[in-house]
Amino acid sequence: MDRLSLIGLFLALASLVGGSILKGAGLASLWSPAAFVIVIVGTLAAILLQTAPAVFKRALHIVRWVVRPPHSDRRELIALIVEWSNIARRQGLLGLEPQVEAQRDPFLRKGLQLLVDGVEPESIRHMLEIELSSQEHQDLAATRFYEGMGIYAPTLGIIGAVLGLIAVMKNLADPSKLGHGIAAAFTATIYGIASANLLFLPIANKLKGIIAHSSRDREMAIEGLISIAQGENPRNIETNLSGFLH
Incomplete structure (x- = not known):
């Protein structure tokens, strides 16, 4: 949490x-129900027009990361990779086969399977980097869903304010309604600017940071798996991967 x-x-x-x-x-x-409809519903309508269904689905899936980010412990990952290297050193790469199904992370599971299958180190790197790039691209596209809402909301807030002022202008003959009407008109501006700067844009930036951190974790995993494939000493692997902790 x-x-x-x-x-x-x-x-x-x-x-x-x-x-x-x-x-x-x-x-x-x-x-203000009217301001809510114009700003929030209008913002959602605008962003749905520009978003592909797959991106929309992914955006809804990862928004929970804001309060419950994916588990990340680089020291734990280094210890796990060193354990794998010791197993490979004693039993060979086929000795890692029981570890494949034990892994919940699909990325690590794929990397381990490539090791067990005896794929060349450079081929492993190439395939895992494609996997990493693809996942990162998909997740960043999902963050643009919230970034887009942060861009559209203030503009729709202005539209809501203008519509409210139009309604006020129709009641110029009744001064008792002017104050309340003007206040209600500017409520839409508050909705637009506040939702963008206190919710949508911070969510987008938070998710970008989490995605960057996760990508760095996977880069470290790639280096560790390649080192195992190349038969490097477990101590050297641990030393090299410790650089990712800084």
């Missing part, structure tokens, strides 16, 4: 609610 993300989400909500209360606007001023 990522506590910083949870704290950030709480503070984002608190800043809006607390700011509205401290400014004297009250909580009621933050609620």
